[in-house]
Amino acid sequence: MPTTSPGAPAMLRRVNDALASLIAFLLILSVAILIIPVTLQILSRYTPLIPAYIWTEELARFCLVYAVMLGAMLAVREGTHFVVDVFPRLSTVGEARVELIAGSFVLLFAFVFLWWGWEFTEFAIYRISELAELPLWIIHAAWPIAGAVWLLFEAERMLNALAVLRATGEGRA
Amino acid sequence: QGTITLNGASQFGDEHPYTKALVRFEELVKQYYGKPINFVLHKNSSLGLEKQYFEYMAQGRAVDYAIVSPAHMSTFSKAAPFVDAPFLFRDVAHWNAVLDQDMFKPVADEVEKRARVAMIGYGGGGVRNIFFNKRVTNLAALKGLKVRVQGAPIWSRTFSAIGMSPTVIAYNEIYNAIQNNVIDGGENEAAGVEQMRFYEVAPQLSMTQHAITIRPLCVSVQTLSKLPNDLQAAIRRAGKEASAFHRTAEAGADSQILETLEKAGRLHRVEFTDRAEMKRLVDPVMATYAREIDAEGILNRINALTA
Amino acid sequence: MGGNVLDAGSAAAILFGIFFTLLVLRVPVAVSLGLACLPILLVEPRLSPMMLAQETFNAYNSFILLAVPFFLLTANLMNIGGITDRLMTLSRSLVGHFPGGLAQINVVLSFFFAGISGSSTADAASQSKIFIEAQRKEGYDDSFSVAITAVSAVLAVIIPPSILMIVWGGVLTVSIGALFLAGVIPGALIAIVQMGTVHAYAKARGYPTYPRATLGQIGQAFLVSIPALLTPLIIIGGKIFGWFTATESACVAVLYAGVLSLLVYREMDWRGLVNALGETGRLAGITLFCVGTASAFGWLLAFYQIPEYLLSGVQAWGMGRIGTGFFIAAVFLVVGCFLDAIPAIIIVGAILQPLTQAVGMDPVHFAMIGIVSLAFGLVTPPYGLCLMIACSVAGMRVGDALKDTCIMLLPMLGVLALIILFPSIVLVLPNLVSPEFLR
Numbered sequence: 075m076p077t078t079s080p081g082a083p084a085m086l087r088r089v090n091d092a093l094a095s096l097i098a099f100l101l102i103l104s105v106a107i108l109i110i111p112v113t114l115q116i117l118s119r120y121t122p123l124i125p126a127y128i129w130t131e132e133l134a135r136f137c138l139v140y141a142v143m144l145g146a147m148l149a150v151r152e153g154t155h156f157v158v159d160v161f162p163r164l165s166t167v168g169e170a171r172v173e174l175i176a177g178s179f180v181l182l183f184a185f186v187f188l189w190w191g192w193e194f195t196e197f198a199i200y201r202i203s204e205l206a207e208l209p210l211w212i213i214h215a216a217w218p219i220a221g222a223v224w225l226l227f228e229a230e231r232m233l234n235a236l237a238v239l240r241a242t243g244e245g246r247a
Numbered sequence: 248q249g250t251i252t253l254n255g256a257s258q259f260g261d262e263h264p265y266t267k268a269l270v271r272f273e274e275l276v277k278q279y280y281g282k283p284i285n286f287v288l289h290k291n292s293s294l295g296l297e298k299q300y301f302e303y304m305a306q307g308r309a310v311d312y313a314i315v316s317p318a319h320m321s322t323f324s325k326a327a328p329f330v331d332a333p334f335l336f337r338d339v340a341h342w343n344a345v346l347d348q349d350m351f352k353p354v355a356d357e358v359e360k361r362a363r364v365a366m367i368g369y370g371g372g373g374v375r376n377i378f379f380n381k382r383v384t385n386l387a388a389l390k391g392l393k394v395r396v397q398g399a400p401i402w403s404r405t406f407s408a409i410g411m412s413p414t415v416i417a418y419n420e421i422y423n424a425i426q427n428n429v430i431d432g433g434e435n436e437a438a439g440v441e442q443m444r445f446y447e448v449a450p451q452l453s454m455t456q457h458a459i460t461i462r463p464l465c466v467s468v469q470t471l472s473k474l475p476n477d478l479q480a481a482i483r484r485a486g487k488e489a490s491a492f493h494r495t496a497e498a499g500a501d502s503q504i505l506e507t508l509e510k511a512g513r514l515h516r517v518e519f520t521d522r523a524e525m526k527r528l529v530d531p532v533m534a535t536y537a538r539e540i541d542a543e544g545i546l547n548r549i550n551a552l553t554a
Numbered sequence: 555m556g557g558n559v560l561d562a563g564s565a566a567a568i569l570f571g572i573f574f575t576l577l578v579l580r581v582p583v584a585v586s587l588g589l590a591c592l593p594i595l596l597v598e599p600r601l602s603p604m605m606l607a608q609e610t611f612n613a614y615n616s617f618i619l620l621a622v623p624f625f626l627l628t629a630n631l632m633n634i635g636g637i638t639d640r641l642m643t644l645s646r647s648l649v650g651h652f653p654g655g656l657a658q659i660n661v662v663l664s665f666f667f668a669g670i671s672g673s674s675t676a677d678a679a680s681q682s683k684i685f686i687e688a689q690r691k692e693g694y695d696d697s698f699s700v701a702i703t704a705v706s707a708v709l710a711v712i713i714p715p716s717i718l719m720i721v722w723g724g725v726l727t728v729s730i731g732a733l734f735l736a737g738v739i740p741g742a743l744i745a746i747v748q749m750g751t752v753h754a755y756a757k758a759r760g761y762p763t764y765p766r767a768t769l770g771q772i773g774q775a776f777l778v779s780i781p782a783l784l785t786p787l788i789i790i791g792g793k794i795f796g797w798f799t800a801t802e803s804a805c806v807a808v809l810y811a812g813v814l815s816l817l818v819y820r821e822m823d824w825r826g827l828v829n830a831l832g833e834t835g836r837l838a839g840i841t842l843f844c845v846g847t848a849s850a851f852g853w854l855l856a857f858y859q860i861p862e863y864l865l866s867g868v869q870a871w872g873m874g875r876i877g878t879g880f881f882i883a884a885v886f887l888v889v890g891c892f893l894d895a896i897p898a899i900i901i902v903g904a905i906l907q908p909l910t911q912a913v914g915m916d917p918v919h920f921a922m923i924g925i926v927s928l929a930f931g932l933v934t935p936p937y938g939l940c941l942m943i944a945c946s947v948a949g950m951r952v953g954d955a956l957k958d959t960c961i962m963l964l965p966m967l968g969v970l971a972l973i974i975l976f977p978s979i980v981l982v983l984p985n986l987v988s989p990e991f992l993r
């Protein structure tokens with residue numbers, strides 16, 4: 075077993091680390107905010123002190139959208155998206171090969187989200203949300219952002235896997 | 248190129264006036280076009296909800312025609328919900344006159360420009376009333392009651408103006424919210440009351456007649472522009488007539504549904520005595536709203552119409 | 555705008571073919587579901603891959619789904635705030651002396667947890683961390699530990715509150731209050747047969763037992779647990795007395811768990827809270843992201859009218875009420891293997907409803923057959939969220955836990971059969987407590 079050789083370039087790692095921390099922070103924030111509009115919505119029915127805002131329902135939904143998308147972005151970095159495992163337990167090399175195969179499909183998926191997510195965002199560009207009248211593209215933008223972030227995260231994972239394959243290949247040669 | 252196929256969508260099943268109107272549209276297009284053409288109507292919300300049908304038509308994808316409440320067009324055009332705003336019409340005759348004179352053309356043009364969806368006919372005609380689990384006959388009794396209204400700002404503003412406390416709750420949570428007294432009532436036309444079985448939890452229907460619905464039959468402009476000219480003409484003609492059919496069907500269905508439910512002892516119509524006073528309270532709110540969305544001219548013409 | 559390029563049969567073949575192929579290649583489930591849609595979205599001139607964005611957005615942009623992160627957060631707050639510990643002590647004093655004591659506690663803790671949370675994924679995630687390692691240390695087989703943790707987690711959506719009941723009630727207009735009450739007895743029955751299963755396993759394999767707790771210990775464990783045990787009363791009471799809607803009740807569960815953790819048991823600190831929020835976001839992201847791509851997948855099934863095509867002619871079979879019940883259960887059990895329960899209710903529930911009306915089945919009975927079957931789908935692969943969560947915590951492959959999971963499902967299927975044969979199992983409580991809920 076060779077020691078893990080540096081796979082992805084250090085620059086990519088640093089960018090991804092910073093990105094992951096930022097996403098984790100925003101994720102925590104969006105889950106925390108989620109509680110506020112719903113609590114306001116309940117309380118407003120019982121006390122005149124809190125006005126019955128009509129945007130609470132919409133704000134809660136948009137927080138949920140962002141929480142889901144941020145969580146899904148982070149899961150690629152952390153490798154926690156669910157997989158159904160049918161292979162027998164694999165060696166390090168086998169793991170790396172599977173990572174490369176499965177990873178290329180994740181890249182394809184990320185590209186779909188980036189490319190058509192961009193179209194999806196453009197489709198919302200002059201539109202405003204129904205209740206809070208927020209610009210709708212801000213919400214739709216989560217899709218191309220997710221695509222771009224996945225490309226970066228998955229690229230790092232695949233470069234690492236490639237390095238494992240290369241290192242063992244040299245070891246055998 | 249093979250036979251042209253058009254895909255429609257409805258949230259409802261075969262018995263609902265919307266679905267019936269869409270089926271009539273299909274028949275009429277076939278009749279006027281005279282050449283082979285296929286229709287696929289996706290019923291029972293299988294392709295999602297009206298709001299999504301509209302987005303698909305705007306994208307020129309998946310759904311080619313559907314009946315959509317103007318409230319769902321608001322993200323494209325702020326003026327769209329005005330078409331269906333509460334307290335706009337004095338009665339069904341007034342409503343008919345407004346539609347006959349095509350007074351909403353400026354709004355329809357804006358929607359077509361921004362969303363690329365054409366309204367080829369105006370159906371609807373459901374009279375909306377408020378259902379409660381207790382008898383409410385006048386304005387004083389309405390005071391402070393929590394009622395679920397549609398998620399467009401004009402609805403909560405007008406309902407606040409008449410002293411109610413409007414609440415925004417997801418459409419599919421209304422039934423349970425009333426049952427559990429989270430809210431006192433909701434508002435809808437007869438077909439909606441029957442479809443969602445609101446009468447089970449709120450059998451007292453206060454006949455406020457605060458709104459008469461307009462439900463445009465919409466076609467995706469992207470679809471339409473790719474069709475042969477004779478088919479486009481057939482669709483436009485069929486759209487008008489199917490919508491006229493929709494209006495008669497809904498007006499008939501409206502009272503028939505209420506009568507059937509009342510006979511079965513499931514619902515009681517409660518006379519509401521303060522409708523004129525209610526409209527008077529709302530008028531200034533409507534005027535402000537019309538000014539905000541540049542629809543003052545339309546509102547004035549509607550109000551001036553004596554029918 | 556011509557006709558569809560693909561017919562229903564080939565569309566179904568593409569969707570399922572690609573989905574399974576990618577699963578075998580170890581592509582994440584959510585990605586596999588999304589990519590299965592891609593060729594169709596590209597090939598059909600009337601569709602576009604942008605609909606993948608549109609349909610996932612539509613799925614997440616739903617007020618009802620908010621209940622999922624709220625229930626997950628409740629579970630995390632319970633863990634860090636000391637509520638889970640108290641309930642664990644109580645469970646241990648009650649059933650620790652049965653054969654397979656720790657696994658019995660696993661089931662009973664899920665039963666208590668189910669009364670507070672409506673999300674099975676939350677239960678699977680938190681209890682996998684507690685039990686799998688602990689059971690491993692006491693000599694339980696890993697596949698057994700994973701399987702019992704996963705199957706006991708399904709109780710969370712059968713016993714009220716329940717995200718599936720909230721969705722079902724909203725989509726098919728059934729009283730959620732009645733569904734909540736209807737779930738109590740089936741949930742208890744399933745917990746009992748699971749304890750029986752553990753008993754059989756423990757006898758056969760010699761799993762360990764704890765000493766019996768004294769009455770004093772039981773009493774003490776019960777006393778400290780009272781504030782936590784009150785949660786179901788607040789949630790169900792809140793629904794019955796109209797303090798909040800079903801979705802809001804999940805938020806109330808969060809607030810109550812927060813209050814208990816901060817003020818009553820006082821074990822939550824700032825760090826713990828931040829971690830709980832992070833954990834909640836991560837798991838909500840993973841599970842709901844799957845719901846989104848599964849919805850897109852389901853949307854295409856609906857677009858080609860594949861379910862109608864498969865179910866056409868069923869009415870002509872002339873099944874009676876019981877036959878229809880078994881048929882519905884079978885459909886939902888099969889669907890539950892491939893689709894998330896939430897899109898399954900939206901797509902399949904509406905199609906099956908007329909069938910049940912034709913044979914005069916009570917809507918609450920229909921709902922419970924559907925919900926229990928879909929709950930079992932949470933542990934049936936390839937798309938079995940709870941099983942996947944438990945496996946990932948245990949660092950195990952889904953395939954290795956399959957045999958024990960299937961064995962444990964057999965008696966649970968027996969309970970499902972009882973529910974179908976005897977509607978009163980589900981209807982008696984709603985009738986008793988609030989007959990006005992049933993009409």
Ligand code: NA
Binds near residue numbers: 660664681703706707
């Ligand atoms: Na458990």
Ligand code: NA
Binds near residue numbers: 667713715
């Ligand atoms: Na539960």
